[in-house]
Amino acid sequence: MLKLVLDNSLVSRARDAAAKITGDLKWLFESQSSVTIERTVLRLMGIDGATEDGKPLPNVVIDHLQEKSALFSGAAIRIGNAMLKHGLSAQEVAEKVAAGELDLSAVPAAEPQKLYELLGKLSDEMLAHIRSQRENRDSFFEKYGARRQPAIYVIVATGNIYEDATQARAAAYNGADVIAVIRSTAQSLLDYVPYGATTVGFGGTYATQENFRIMRKALDEVSEELGRYISLTNYASGLCMPEIAAMGAIERLDLMLNDAMYGILFRDINPKRTLLDQYFARMINAFAGIEIQTGEDNYLTTSDAVEKAYTVTASQLLNESFALLSGVKLNKMGLGHAYEIDPEMEDSFSYELAHALLTRTLFPDAPVKYMPPTKFASGNIFKTHLMDAMFNFVGQLTNQGVQLLGMMTEAIHTPHLVDRSLAIENAEYIFKAVKNLGDNLELKPDSFVNNRANSVLSEATVFLEKVAKDGMFSAMANGEFADIRRPETGGKGLDGVFQRDENYYNPFMEKMKEELGI
Template sequence: MNAAPAATRGTTPPPVRATAPARTAPRPSLLGLDPATVATARALAARAAQPVIDLATAHTTVSVERATLRLAGLTGADTTHRAGDVPWVNRVVDTVAEHCGLQHGVSLPVFHALREHDLATLTDLAEATAAGQIRYTLPTGAARRRAERAARTAVARGIRTIDRNRAQRDRLVARLGDPPQRPWIYLIVATGDIDEDVVQAQNAARAGADVIAVIRSTGQSLLDYVPEGATHHGFAGTYATQENFRIMRAALDEVSREVGRYVRLTNYASGLCMPEIAVLAGLQRLDMMLNDSMYGILFRDINPVRTFVDQRFSRQVHARAGIIINTGEDNYLTTDDAVSAAHTVTVSQLLNECFAHEAGLADWQLGLGHAFEINPDLPDSFRLELAHALLARELFPHAPLKWMPPTKHMTGDVFRGYLLNGFFNLAGALTGQGILLVGMMTEAVVTPFLSDRDLALANVRYVLGAAGNLAEDFRPAPDGFIATRARHVLDQAVRLLERIVDDGLLTAIATGTFGLMKRPPDGGKGADGVIAKAEDYLNPAASLLEEHAAREEPRP
């Protein structure tokens, strides 16, 4: 991507040197993993990822360009449109695409038009655009340099807001404190009404939840725009909007002061608007975001190239904002067998790590996903779960792994479900997981009641209170069932990575390697929103984020 001219680099906000969570010393290996095999797996993952990284850096998307305008300060929507409200960023980007294309980026035509028409704000420009008063063109010469400087200055202001929010989070954590132990207890609220979500979230924090995740309304990932304002009508979730983010963050700050620990907020940077939602999360001080490199491709049928371009930009934003990402490998085990496909989870974790590092994320920001989804009727199912969880823990010793509860084999028998969740919580304690999603005994059967959440939190509190430090005493036999199984899964992962290196990751996705979902590289939703970059493509947001990543302390 194009770097900014030296004359404009004074507008770059300094990178934040916020304090990351303290690293714990790596635990001694309990599985006897061969260091050479681990190194080979990482090297193969890097080789498999590189062609996709090259593809991502050679393209932009309509959502990346809209996210850039959001960083530059463009908010709000055209409320006069006959088909409903249209966000101003959509109106402007679509018009630029129509007039002169997006291969050069949206910034140059927009900031050139702002000066040419002597308009004070981007909102003024958007309103004039909707009225048909603007004809966008690509500036050249001195006009291009002026537009570039103006764009960089405006985007830098947005990034400084993200920097201030990251520093504010650190101050609050220092003053209020973190939860007293790991794993962090992660609980979902999802009423559809942001005001009701606030009530549930605050009560959950009082009952012991450390992380509140607000589930998005069904289908929002397939909307190619971000709704505006507070919402009260979601379906099986609440719409992710900037105002909803602000409301929930304020509510959790309030209850954080009450309970004496910083309560973190999670939402979803995925779908067709992944980059925009990442920006909004940074602007409103969210702490975690679900952000997987392949989930949208596999489970929402979003175009693969669109997804890889968008996830790279969104992760650059998360890196700058100090946000922890949660990846979605757990989903593979709901559509494929959790035993025979265990190695695909490991491969995806290694790929997610590689993509995340390339985008500037540090190990402490990698909430890599895995799940407790083996059929409980299978002999030795719990031992298999321990093997897979320990393998993830040892492969990624500094990552706050996100451990997902049973869903696939929940039957509606609430007593059996409560027991399964107890086993899940015990596995999390035994294997040193970082983020433990609270399992409900009614999970995947009906929408849990508040009472279900309260009982689920009681289950977690009991297990962690009684066995939270049991990992200190847990030592599987060096050549026993658990260690042997873990080494076998790693060997399978290496063999699969070798095939992916030979065939290509896009081919692997197209042939159903992950979660049995087959997604061709030229198919899926949003393909028409992918644009190959011209040689003189300019995106000041990408340039500033990459400069920041280059200045960050080197990863251990």
């Protein structure tokens, strides 16, 4: 592969600064919890379903506890007490709360030994299930062979999960390795996860546990037919990050978009809320062996891809550091970047090559996620198809982990069946044509590509050191990231964050931490 010569002192300075920034937030992860973290605990205890008017039971129970000021020790203890007192299952407890027949704050505390025994048993059961899903995935890869690199990643976005399943099967047949089911626009701002199979949505359909199950089943079938394991991905982002991570862990999703920085900057979600949620969500992903993916491409679609290239590098280093705090392994970090430079710019390809190589060189073990041209994709589908080919060329030449294929109709509509198939044909042709080309080439030490990569790294280092000095929250409040100001107390979802009391207990977090060695 083409090799960059990076200034190693810059690399370690940048990593140190990132570790300082994320380490300074440990107080948040260790002393606070949120409504979605507690709803995740309920889901992992087996509580599912919704009321007749569509309110999910985990929301019913957490709202009830919040209303009674009875959430400070976490939801697990309250549910456990009620289970022991009334001889009910967790699900039955939730149903009684929904029916207005049970006030959880009025249930007396059970004998601690019995309570912890019960919660221990419940959490062991669910974690055993998640572990078995991880082992299932491993055995599929063993049986059918490892995922190709770059893996071919395409989206389905019909808005109807059944139609999505048909298109996903066709995409797999055409050569896709990873299928992403796009969510309905604005799901990230819902403070609940809809229940059941859905056939509606804009620009996609909802992430629900039933939809995960439907798609996983369709892909397991097609994996068997094709003798290739087809991975499934969705979005554990927005206000329900850890809940969606848990649903994905239960239903064996293989990758999850999971990036708090994205939610803060581009969805105006409160920084404290979503960084806290991400801490637990990433832990679940790590435990389930799910590859996380991050959304650095968005820095480039909203700002200039050359001027702001360093923000991608900085965010990647922060995401790596946050992921390590949650126990995510290096080979499960799908850090993001993108091919978004103005095609009218001279030598745009050399810049793209430098940026792509920088990411691969900084994160050699990571299955980096490389995003296609979108900002300069246009109604000229022929030109866009050509830009996608150049993007695929860089992807193979620099050996990216996951190539998120561009569609020639990117600027027009969600992909048609034909668009997706042509995109896969484009990628497969290029990947094959330049398969081993990189082994024959080397960069001059004083080449433009090598110098450019070092200068981006240097800008990223200076930026991270400044953020480390100011602190993450004040840097965000000052608009240091993507020129967008996000104050610590602004944005959506802060009212869902609370200070834990000294009896707080989350059996899943405890056990996952232990197993992940964090």
